[in-house]
Amino acid sequence: MLTTRLYMLQRLTALIMAPLVLGHLAVMIYAVQGGLDAAEILGRTQGSVLWMLFYGAFVAAVATHAAIGVRVVAFETFGLSKSVLTPLTWLIFILLLSLGLRAVYAVTLSGVLG
């Protein structure tokens, strides 16, 4: 069940994510060469404001995007009633946002601040 507002939000967040996904994929391909290593990853990201902004934006966009997306599927495929859809959308949004921001905090700022 999409109104124009939700539709626009979903498309705009998708547009924001597109370059971020490409960047992320590139880093991943680079990173997995020689195996994944926590120290190597953290070494690259920790303390970097740029990486923080990069992943911060990613998380905000994806939380919005996926919450709307799951809402649509919950409605069309599982027939959830409209009264549960809005709380569900918010729940997924908040869950993804908080988990995501915590992860971003963990890999970028935690070492610097804590």
Add this chain to the structure above:
Amino acid sequence: MIRPHRNHPLWLAFMLHRVSGVALALFLPIHFYVLALALTDPAALNDFFALTENIWVKITEFGLVFLLAAHMLGGLRLMAMEWLPWSDRQKTFAATAVAGAFAISCSFFLSAVSL
């Protein structure tokens, strides 16, 4: 369920996009949880990364990256279709999207296993 009326490329592209979207949404919390281990339990994070040497975990990862790439390309195709003046080449678009996704994830997979 692929009933006869669904048996055409655009419906399959739709289903791929939907399945990949939902799969990504399910994977994300796990992904975030693992990364947050850097904060709470760095050793566990490394143990986890060690797991990635396991071929099954590699295949799962390959799947996820494939889904992300497929979903993104599929999404870009949709937005192109919706916002750019309509073209009848949309079916080719769909195919290209999947092929592109496949190429990216293959390169990822190859680089991951080619040690």
Add this chain to the structure above:
Amino acid sequence: MSQELSVSVWRSETNAFQEFAVPAQDNQTILDVVSWIQANSDPTLSYRFACRVGMCGSCAMMVNGEPRWTCRTHVKKVLKSNSLQIAPLRNLPVVKDLATDMEPFFDKWVEAKGVFQGTKTRHDAIEPILPDTAERVAASTAIECINCAVCYAACDSVSGNADYLGPAALNRAWSLVNDVRDGAYEERIEAVSGTGGCHNCHSQGGCAKYCPNDLNPSASIAGLKRKTTRNWFGWGRS
């Protein structure tokens, strides 16, 4: 082709398919098969048709799982190992056997503001309109719909979302959005932007694949998404 076709037909009384043997003929449509059963084998079978030549759009059914206009579907085209399965059109309530209630389909047609709103009267001159301006071409490309609901039955967004206006209604709205004689552009954009509006189309493309008149509602809906997006940003009509 063998002498007899084995045909299973959906019956609403038993909620099950019923088997019939129907003589095969050279020139035989699905409507002929159904008619033969009613006239010769089981007089209680219900179905609907009117024009029998693909103009009225009242004879659509699911044939071997695909939505089709039955009066213009040759048996040879769809026969699978000498058998046919015929069921009422998907996504609409069934009145009896193969006849559906098309009311929701037409209610949505009106809800999508698929109704011309002129700005002139019968006492004004007819507006000269160049046939090949971009707008007129867009309007004309979408116009030859017979409201058969084949596209409506092909669309899984319709089956998942009872509010969704569906491909045919939106296709009509798109034709009107491009009709320069119409005076209800804003209302129509509003009507296709709501909870059941064009944004609920996931570009499955079944509508365009199955439309017996080779219309492309999918493209029309994409057009509406473009217009509603412009409208959302306040960018004006085109």
Add this chain to the structure above:
Amino acid sequence: MKIERHDTDILILGSGGAGLFAALHAQQTAPNAKITLAVKGLIGKSGCTRMVQGGYNVSLGRGDTVERHFMDTINGGKWLPNQDMAWKLCKLAVERIHELENEVGCFFDRNSDGSLHQKAFAGQTFDRTVHKGDLTGIEIINRLMEQVLARPIDKLQEHRAIGLIPTKDGASLSGVLFIDMRTGGFRFVRAKAVLMATGGGPTMYKYHTPSGDKTMDGLAMALRAGLQLRDMEMVQFHPTGLLAGDHTRMTGTVLEEGLRGAGGELHNSHGHRFMFDYDDKGDRATRDVVSRGIYAEMRKNNVSPNGGVYISMSHLGPDNVRTKFPGMVKRCADSGFDLAAGKVEVVPTAHYFMGGVVVDENTRTAMEGLYVAGEDAGGAHGSNRLGGNGVANSTVYGGVAGEVMGQDIQTMNALRDPDETVLDAEVARALHPLSNRPTLIQPLRTQLQDAMWDDVGVMRTATGLKRGAKALDALDEELMTLGVDDGNLAFNLTWHDWLNLRSLTDISKTITAAALAREDSRGAHFREDFPEAGAMETSTYTVAEQDGKGVKITQQKVEFTIVKPGETLLGDDEPETLVGTA
């Protein structure tokens, strides 16, 4: 049997061009009136207006005049039309086409300068036919249907009218009895004004073009209600109906006239292009002449496997044919024939019914409260209808009826009570087959269609007509012995097949009687034993009326209220034809 009762101000039967326009205009004229639209099929999806291919005749200047359109109509009808009706048809068509474009939203084909495109249609002296490709009817009905669906008009879909129920004194109409086809129950609707626009439809012939829901119910009801019917012998045959075998409903459907216009040739089984044996214009002669030519070949047994002749287009270049007639080529291809490169079997097919209820030019009938418009009304076309005048007629007079009813109900204070005995009789009549032992209905329909085709068809003789009349009497008796399973009356097509056959048989008898009474050959009516048209000045038309169990035919003198035979409304300096000049 329980009857649901229901009241309304204006009741409209049928949703073709006439019914839908009546609903619109009634609503515009009397916005506060309760209007009910009842249809045998679905609104806008039943009837023949939707099947109009060629287009809509209207004089829009550029050298054309209403007078010229009128003269073509009178000449085409061989001086039998009611001239006041024909005049109003031609005059109001102009306003109607403007309304269709400007208010209803139809978009007709344009010239490259943006003005309406008008094409040639046979039998006219000006290229005046407005159209939308070769699917004009779909555009007209879809747009009208939307307008009606969006308005506060009560809808009774899949409601079949089965009886006009008069008041006790028989002078006025009380209301209409229906079968709600979806439940099988009866419903009686009282109304101050009722428009009958059920569209005639000569589907009692072996080969016919109209949609399946049209079975002469309206005229049969009118006959029973004591109304006069005129020109009942006038059945128009279209020369090129698709012939694909008896087992398919595609047989009889129209292959458009434009095919012959563009150079299509008719061949018999020996490959001979036979039309020049009958007429100097060959394949391009008018509908009636070509129909008779084909019929004559069929009698000589020069026939194709299914018993007709061939239309061949391939000499014009298959690709050319494909681009020029995409709709026809696709339709034939769907039926398994290659129109562009091969040849397709064709046969004359019953297309339009000129006869109908006697009305005045305001659609009023002799019965207070009953109005008739469209193909159900007789008079506007006389003995032959011009291609393109059918839809003009239904839309013009449907609109007129809507306005007139909207005005008339203002002075009708109360609803009228029905004659309950007639109501009961009509219910009993409909229930009749349910008490007989169930049998198949279709074989009798086939017998009726064969009898009408063989003896009351394209060419007629007294001997044949009498043979036909006898066959019809026998058929009638047999029909009353046929039974329908009464297990479930909801959407019971077989019950309706029986009722269809009932109406068709009644009207077939009337056609036969009128054809026997008319001892000359005019327009669509051709008597081999009286091949001359007779003197125009003393023209008469036939009027049929119920008389006990039979029908009585009388002859009425045609009143030349506007123009007399030998005269014309065109000025001396105006050329006879302007075809191809605009």
